[in-house]
Amino acid sequence: MRAVESAQRRPTADRSAERHTAQRAAPVPGTPAPGTGRPALELLVHGVGGTTPQEMLDDPHTVRVSGDDTAALYRRAADVHAESRPEHDGPVPEAYVWCNLTSGDGSRALWLLLLPFMVVNLAHWMRPTAHGRTRTVRLYGLLVRLTGLTLTVLFVAAACEVALDLAAWQCAGTRACAARHSWLGFLAPGAGWWSPPGRRLALAAVIPAALTGLLWYLSHRTWSAYESQQPLRRDP
Known part of the structure; x- marks a missing residue:
């Protein structure tokens, strides 16, 4: 009976030891990662409604860090140099404010x-890794650049096609078509200095x-x- 009781107690003791070890190994929230000496960061991102960094950080004094x-x-003014203070207690909150990305005048259209060129950029940055395949990487980059050039x-x-051929050459070269489109009247045959075909095409090439x-x-x-912005350098 004692042997059975001892065998039954061992798994319980082992599980207790495992829980105790896991609790000791788990990092305390807000403490720096082992070997880094830097406080953890807490990133705050607002929703589509938008807000201010002061409201997100619950502090009237905020500083833009990037x-x-x-x-x-943004960070609180007191947390701007948190990396240089190892004794900082808890994670450092940072507020990412992006509401201006979705606002602006009609020129944003x-x-x-x-x-279309964004799709080409995505094709470039989504290239899978190809270690040791220099020719394949160069060929892929060449094809992407040719696609962008195309x-x-x-x-x-x-x-x-629209400005030179349809407008300046075909429509403006015909009196009936130019009469139906008053904005092409000065390009119609015999209408003035811009009437010759060469001058019409030269003017349309401006578009x-x-x-x-x-x-x-x-x-x-x-x-x-x-794209040309470099990330902030943080001293080790």
């Missing part, structure tokens, strides 16, 4: 012009050139505002 006027991370040429060619410039401006603004 980002810009569109989207940024112009970003839809970059939608989209650019297609975009410009579509603008040229695809302007669209190309707009595309460059939007992409350059996106790169300079978001």
Whole structure:
């Protein structure tokens, strides 16, 4: 009987020891990770309704530590240099404010012009890892760049088709069509200095050139505002 009781007690004692060990091994919330000496971070993200960093952090004194006027991370003023204070108690709350990403004037609709090129960017960044396959990686990058170049040429060619061919060459070159569209009246045959075909086409070429410039401006603004930003350097 004693042997049976001893055998029955051992699993219970082992489970108690395991629970005690697990409780000791589990990190206390808010303590720094072993070997880092830095406090843990608590990221706060608001919903679609939007709010202020002061309300999220429950503190009237907040400081922006990263980002810009569109989207940024905020901390309490007392927690700006929390990494340099190992004795910091509890996690450091950071508020991510992104409400300005979904607000703005009607010009924000112009970003839809970059939608096809966004798909090409996704194809580039979603490339699976290929260790030791240098040629495959280079071929993949070449195909992605050719796809982006093809989209650019297609975009410009579509603008040229509408502006140069349909409007300046065909419609403006016919009196009946130009009469139905008053905004093309000054390009109609015999209407004035812009009537010759060469001048009509030169004037219409401004439209695809302007669209190309707009595309460059939007992409350059996106790169300079978001993609070219480097993460904050944190001293070890």
